Amino acid sequence: MHALIVIDLQNDFCEGGALAVAGGSEIVGGINALMGDFDAVLLTQDWHPKGHSSFASSHADTDPFTLTQMPYGAQMLWPDHCVQGSDGAAFHPDLDTDRADLIIRKGYNPAIDSYSAFFENDQTTPTGLEGYLRTRGIDEVTLVGLALDYCVNFSAVDAAKLGFKTRVRTDLCRAIDMDGSLDQAIQAMTAAGVALD
Numbered sequence: 188m189h190a191l192i193v194i195d196l197q198n199d200f201c202e203g204g205a206l207a208v209a210g211g212s213e214i215v216g217g218i219n220a221l222m223g224d225f226d227a228v229l230l231t232q233d234w235h236p237k238g239h240s241s242f243a244s245s246h247a248d249t250d251p252f253t254l255t256q257m258p259y260g261a262q263m264l265w266p267d268h269c270v271q272g273s274d275g276a277a278f279h280p281d282l283d284t285d286r287a288d289l290i291i292r293k294g295y296n297p298a299i300d301s302y303s304a305f306f307e308n309d310q311t312t313p314t315g316l317e318g319y320l321r322t323r324g325i326d327e328v329t330l331v332g333l334a335l336d337y338c339v340n341f342s343a344v345d346a347a348k349l350g351f352k353t354r355v356r357t358d359l360c361r362a363i364d365m366d367g368s369l370d371q372a373i374q375a376m377t378a379a380g381v382a383l384d
């Protein structure tokens with residue numbers, strides 16, 4: 188059983204959004220067209236409470252796109268984005284959300300960010316997605332979406348580490364690509380055994 192996991196295809200990560208990824212909306216049509224090829228379609232949704240600890244605005248004297256130290260390690264600080272219930276947190280209007288079996292939200296814990304669809308950034312707290320996939324008999328996942336160097340990367344690496352056969356369709360992803368983050372992500376996914384195409 189093979190699932191398509193669409194990562195964070197939300198307004199704030201597309202053109203005009205609070206944390207826009209260049210070319211984000213270009214991939215929506217291709218992703219919709221792919222959905223019919225899979226046994227299951229899952230969507231993730233970045234879903235932060237107001238004042239989330241990953242927002243630069245929640246910390247004194249910091250700017251977005253700088254690193255800070257959290258109890259669980261280094262954390263990039265972001266502009267406020269994907270606030271629960273906001274238009275920015277909604278899916279891109281053209282994404283065919285009707286086909287999704289499951290929408291998994293992440294980043295709702297005020298004190299811990301969550302790039303991966305499987306574990307929060309403490310790399311310990313599970314989102315429950317692993318159990319969902321296993322109980323549905325899914326052993327293979329293909330990931331697409333935003334951003335290739337953050338949430339797609341961390342989700343794919345965790346999927347591979349958990350033993351799922353994992354593929355990323357990089358043509359249906361777009362990256363933030365800041366300070367070498369895309370090169371690092373490609374290396375991390377390759378090292379974890381993720382197939383990239």
Ligand code: VGL
Nearest residue numbers: 195233265333334337338
């Ligand atoms: C993401 C930064 C912050 C992503 C989410 O979806 O890649 N990046 N929150």
Ligand code: ZN
Nearest residue numbers: 233268269294
């Ligand atoms: Zn986020």
